[in-house]
Amino acid sequence: MAQYITKRLMFTLLVLWLVSIIVFGAVRMIPGDVCKIVAGTPDVDPRQCASIRADLGLDHSVTRQYISYMSGVVRGDFGKALISKRDVWGEIRTRIPLTLELTLLATAFALMLAIPIGVVSAMRQDQPLDYGLRFLTIGWLSIPSFWLGTMLVVFPARWFSYSPPVGYVDIWQNPLKNLEQLYLPAIALGLALSASLARITRSSMLEVLRQDYIRTARAKGLRERALVLRHALRNAMIPVITLFAIQFGVLLGGTVVLESIFSLPGLGTLALTAVQIKDYPQIQGLVLFFATVLVLINLAVDVSYAWIDPRIRYN
Amino acid sequence: MTTTTASAALGSVTGHARPPRLATLWRTARRKPVGAVAGLLCLALVAVAAFADVLAPFGPAQTTAKRLKPPAAEHWMGTDNLFRDQYSRILVGSRISLGIGFAAVAVGTVLGTLVGLTSGYAGGWADLLMNRLMDTVMAFPPLILAMFALSVFKPTWITVSAAIGIIIMPTTARIVRGAVLSVRAQQYVEAAASVGASHTRLMARHVLPNVVAPIIVIASIQIGNAILAEAALSFLSLGIATAEHPSWGKMLQDTRQFWQSAWWTAVMPGAAISLAVLSFNLFGDALRDVLDPRLRGS
């Protein structure tokens, strides 16, 4: 086990290193004159330009820039945003709670929909209800979240003069208001996820229901409901969790669109603005952060499987 | 962008499934009526994209006399805020939406297949390296990877297709690798190797033909996701759409402020996206059941 974890950790570090090289290298290819972007005005005199380039460390070789950047990153210093001059990591840190909460709410919503649908679908395999539910979920998969999100802004306002409270309050300050601000984007974000989770729940349930121990339990006369809830569902959850880990990245990407539609100050809007204004220290910091999060989640999932099921370690 | 799912259940693809011949097509269609209808829809969509110029009653940038008019006989999907016929724009818009969808899947499939084949066939260090590379790509949230790429490289047909293709690549690579591993273990491949067949020959004659089915299946499943990804990028104005060359996602972005007063500006392009994605998803599902039932549940 220890050996497996060491190996996985080394892979993780390797991947993070590759990520940092890709991000750092690519960012240096962004076109446009950095001076003018930073100065926020077309009038930049050469002296000012030189000082800006020095501020950004652009007057050194790329290798040296990389080394000094990475040694900063290790100490939690991602540099300063181009125009706002705000601390890149500070910007990211203050926005983590919102995006985390949004993705968690979206996940909760998705699971609430997906598991009942998946289970019912599996129990009624190849019956009309199953077909109906499968068609429904595949239909959800084809609705763009940005479309649904905008509809959720526009039509409640039109029909009921309703709009979630403006701005953003911290969940610890005012949990109710906070939830009211986030539930609509969470629904828009979670719907597509619920579709794929429902599909995997169904097939995983079918798999489990075919297993010997379920047949035994059935033969012992356990009631169907108890059987499903107590035995089958729990075992069927493993692939669902795997899928969720894979889908987490998709969910993070989805926050870009939904946060911007709902004017929520999360990591997604930060990413979109940074891309729009080509704030490359910010883009760089964000992409590195996202990648690290995903890599660590995958690591955690892998390690916990290895712990649950020793066979995986030798795979 | 929601089905990287296939990789979930894919360690164990074995098999020798062959694509059905034309003669069996009818029987298959009868067995999978929904898939068949979806397949026809997909064909129809492709035809529409190909002949959009001829089919569209108006030019995509042509201004008519009517602004924000609801669907009626002359403009049966209504007109947008710039006096343009939405039906024509949706028809022409299918070019970018489907074109990028296909191109991205082509990029992803070719790259993914190359990586998967090398990885699975060569094993050892090459396998390890390729796997880490794929891990690296998968470390980025898909949409964010594409946004990042397009903030560096100017959006063009090639860069947008490549950006989405790269998102798709790791899934394909993993599936192909799995398929190759199981094929390699088959006796007839070992036999061929033992009589001294070259690596290229082994690869081309024995391995590749046997992983074609999963490749086709995974590619078809990914088209819908690629279309959605393109739409999202266009919606964020990171795509390649212009007035003359609209795309569905950009149409939605450009008319957002009118959705409240003119529902058709929201519903029509939205429906076009959903219809296309739904068709390709259903078709991909059916294809999977027919060609490679083991991928079922993915």
Added chain:
Amino acid sequence: MAQYVDRWLRRGISRRAALRGGALATASAAFLAACGSDDKKSSGTTSSGSGGGGGNTGLLASATAKPATTKQPKPGGSFAFQISAPPPSLDPYTQTSFLNSYVNGLTYSRLLRFKAGVPEVAPGDFSMEPDLAQAMPEQPDQQTLTFKLKKTKFHNGRDLTSEDVKYTIDRYLNFDKSVHKSLWSFVDSLQTPDAQTFTIKTKYPYADAIQQVGGMLGAYISPKEHAESNDAPTKMVGSGPFIHTEYQTGVSLKFKKNPDYYDKPYPYFDDVTVFIVTDTAKRVADFSAKSVDLSWLFLPEERDQLKKQRPDAKFEETQGIGGYIYMRADKPPFNDKRVRQALSMGINRKAIRDAISKGEGVPDQIIFVGFAGWARQVKDLGAAAKYWDHNPAEAKKLLEAAGSPKLEFDWHHADAAVYTQAYVDTATLTQAHWKEIGVTANDKQAPYAQYISTTYQGNYEGIGHSPRAVFDKMDFLSERLYMSAAGQRGRINLSYINNAQLNTLLDKQRGQFDVEARKATVKEIESICAEEQYEIYFSTDTRTYFWDSKIENYRPTSFFPYTHVMKTWRDA
């Protein structure tokens, strides 16, 4: 042109009748109308026509003085309004963004401030009143302005003296990263005879000095210890009516009342919150749901939605500034004025107005037509007015005569992210109209930052398209039209205009203190620009402000809404 003016009038009357207040159109006594805007601004900067007097101008008639409110002020309570994007940075020295101005004015003092912002002052009235100064400056001669300062403290508790005023203006002039250097280039020396007295000596008689001192850009006074600190981009420390307390990045700014404010009894509100909401649909939804007390700059489509959803709310329409096209007038084919005239005549401005502002607005020209008393309406420009007519046949003839019957070039512009969708839509429609006269403009859209650092610097071929740029004083004309003998372009002379006659006139108006004489000079400049079509202008639109019916003593201004919120209260 007649046909659409007529049609516009019919629409105009019904709309005016619907306006609350129904003020009569009387000429306002604007001392000097300076028109708020900024390089980075979308067509969204509003400006009201100040009266117009003559009636059938096609301009909005809403912009006159109304009776002052007779209600008793009620201090206390909180107030919330929305802005459309996050300010790039809160540092007034390094930013020209209109977004900064929205929030800077709540916290910072200036020597003078605009009177506008209350019912009794017309939104287009740009006259000044004393702010930090005790009175309007003494002007012993044309090159001296002396201010007596009120005694007050900065929000950090330190006394504000004339040294601080001197420091501020010096920093606007000389700080390496200041973007307001050209605004203050008329300054010869700054003197501080004592702690409460401050004197500006100018290099030459400069007619716009007062407007600059109380203006919207480069006039906010901040303490050295804050201006030079690392907090400058994210925090504001001034001496104005509200103390900045919190900046939740990208979401909101919070302010509380400055209890020691020098102008009693202002401000009335205890707290002010500014929400940053980038999405128009969301802004409409928020005001519909009564989440905020004030929101602004809505185009007619959104205005009509809001009027339906909030019939109780107060609102006022203002004249919005249109965008313009610039081109390489120093090179073929655009160095031939017939080509420029033809391009202008190839644009169907009415169709663009129909698409963007429900047909509201009038054609615009080099001096914003809502700038009454200074600018003429396009129809009053004489023979040159015909270049604003949509006349494809004539346009084709002109192109033929110029030897360019078929033209193809690039059209450079920014994307909608900052300048809004209406700006991009204008480009799209114009390109479609030009097809009819054999002109192909290839659309080249760039992200805002790239556009501003390349095309908007003059680094482009073909044509460019921008919202109207800043002018907070009449001398803005030099920035766009001037070319020095050495070939140095005015800051935003993007058409590479080099016209000796214009250069002479520009030099002349700068020193004309006599308003009528200056107007005459400006009129000559206007006529040359109309004939030459160096820059091709689109139309004005209508931008509407909405505020809650309980909010008293508020009025939009034709420039950035500043400290006037300090005179506003909630009548609960």
